[in-house]
Amino acid sequence: MLPPSGVSRSLPAQGAAILSTTMAIDLSMPVLIVDDYATMIRILRNLLGQIGFENIDDASDGSGALTKLRSRKYGLVISDWNMEPMTGYDLLREVRADPELAGTPFIMVTAESKTENVIAAKKAGVNNYIVKPFNAQTLQQKIESVFASAQPAV
Secondary structure (H helix, E strand, O other), X not given: XXXXXXXXXXXXXXXXXXXXXXXXXXXXXXXXXXXXXXXXXXXXXXXXXXXXXXOEEEEOOHHHHHHHHHHOOOOEEEEEOXXXXXXXXXXXXXXXXXXXXXXOOEEEEEOOOOHHHHHHHXXXXXXXXXXOOOOHHHHHHHHHHHHHHHOOOO
């Protein structure tokens, strides 16, 4: 169905309007994706783009991510758990142990839903946890949850 004449209709990327209107999240903040699987990096880049994020960087392992984190301030890290030589869990522990990086929001992504992994990640200071497979809506909800819990109570 066409809009009435004289009315233009533009639709944002799926999810962009929802995220930007429900929470004050800076969609231009730098986001670091950490995964050793290039296809997963591409998928995450696409999903973040659908949500409305514009400034997306990536690293193929935890040590590469640490180098990037120490040279630039990121607003969010989304990391795979299973990587070599440094796992996402090891990266998380390094980030939380570094006073300069400790406050960086961190979401762990994994194919494993083992309870012990979730507990270990929570104890290490992860802000949220996503089990593969997932879609843009799930990713958006997890990001919103991370930033909602970071907001002071009114």
